[in-house]
Amino acid sequence: MLQSVSGSRSQTHGKFIWCELMTPDTEASGRFYSSVIGWKVKPVEMPDLEFPYFLFEMGEGDNCPGVGGMMNFPPELEGKIPPNWTGYVAVDDCDQTAKDFIANGGQVQREPEDIPGIGRFAVVADPHGAVICIMKPFPMENPPQELAPEAVGNxxxxxxxxxxxxxxxxxxxxxxxxxxxxxxxxxxxxxxxxxxxxxxxxxxxxxxxxxxxxxxxxxxxxxxxxxxxxxxxxxxxxxxxxxxxxxxxxxxxxxxxxxxxxxxxxxxxxx
Structure with missing residues (x-):
């Protein structure tokens, strides 16, 4: 039986906020999606990152909207799952939502943890095994603008x-x-x-x-x-x-x- 989820929710809880590609070849994938969709590929320069990460952006300038990200397989997942796109859903409390997934028959595949300067996230799956990510974003001083839902590239x-x-x-x-x-x-x-x-x-x-x-x-x-x-x-x-x-x-x-x-x-x- 599904368990009730307590507490009031913000307007952002349940909003899709990101999409991420995990691939064995970021250079080739970047060229492909730039050609097909028109994205720019921008490397992320953050000292706390354990591995290279890339943004897919639309538009011109230094603060153009990002619509997704891309990374190589981390060593622990290489050869275990196929290349894939995964969506991120904003939640009010990452740890509590992970518990809600478990209480209602889902799974937590990667326990909640912080991405410095970005947010707290977890990898979860519904009761039938479909994988998705949840995230509580951290406040940003200069958040990038968002593309309209119908905009090319979004x-x-x-x-x-x-x-x-x-x-x-x-x-x-x-x-x-x-x-x-x-x-x-x-x-x-x-x-x-x-x-x-x-x-x-x-x-x-x-x-x-x-x-x-x-x-x-x-x-x-x-x-x-x-x-x-x-x-x-x-x-x-x-x-x-x-x-x-x-x-x-x-x-x-x-x-x-x-x-x-x-x-x-x-x-x-x-x-």
Whole structure:
């Protein structure tokens, strides 16, 4: 049975705030995504970092919006998990939310710890094993500006292929406070549940189809036009594994694998 999560929440609790690529080759991955999406790759210069870290940014100047990060596999994970994108969700209390995950049947895969100057984070998984990160950001004197949700280069949508769509929604609504915007009947594929944060739809979840080997989150990055983006994916050595496909609302999507093996998706308002 799901346990209640006590206390009032801020407006940022449950907000997706970051997306991170773990890859065996940051140089090659940086070139690929710069070509496909238009990001700039910027190395992070922080003395406390144990390994090189890179930002994906959009725009010009020294304080342009960052939309994600990239790192090589740490030694303890090399060869144990495939290249992947992972989302970060803001929480009011990282330690308490990690406990909430456990109390409601989830797991903590990396215990809460501080990233100096950035925030306190943990790697967690829902009851069916889909991995996500949680973070309580530290206050910043000069926070970077944020891209609009629909801006090219930003994360435009998040999607969970769940072990059980209904159970997953109940779990995440409990720990993150997400609400149901509406259900979409997908016929033989089941029900697609559109979920919202503070009343704004931010993603969807459904019971995973048999073609998806395990429960997982995936992320859709905004591009201007889907056909041109698909061409950039293949020219850069990636694969388009599904699409182009028109989705309700008129947008077009493709699902892809980058040259290092990480799964990612693109979304555009037109072909």
């Amino acid at each position: 994360v435009g949508w998040r999607e969970l292929y769940a072990g059980d769509g209904n159970q997953a929604f109940d779990f995440y609504s409990k720990v993150f406070g997400w609400t149901l915007d509406h259900d979409m009947d997908m016929g033989s594929m089941g029900v697609y549940k559109i979920f919202a944060h503070n009343g704004t739809p931010i993603g969807g979840m459904m019971t995973r189809p048999e073609s998806v080997p395990m429960p997982c989150w995936c992320y859709y990055f905004n591009v201007e036009a889907i056909d041109a983006a698909a061409s950039r994916v293949t020219l850069g050595g990636g694969q388009v594994v599904n699409g182009p496909m028109e989705v309700p609302g008129g947008s077009w999507i493709i699902q892809c694998i980058d040259p290092q093996g990480a799964f990612f998706c693109l979304v555009a308002p037109r072909r």
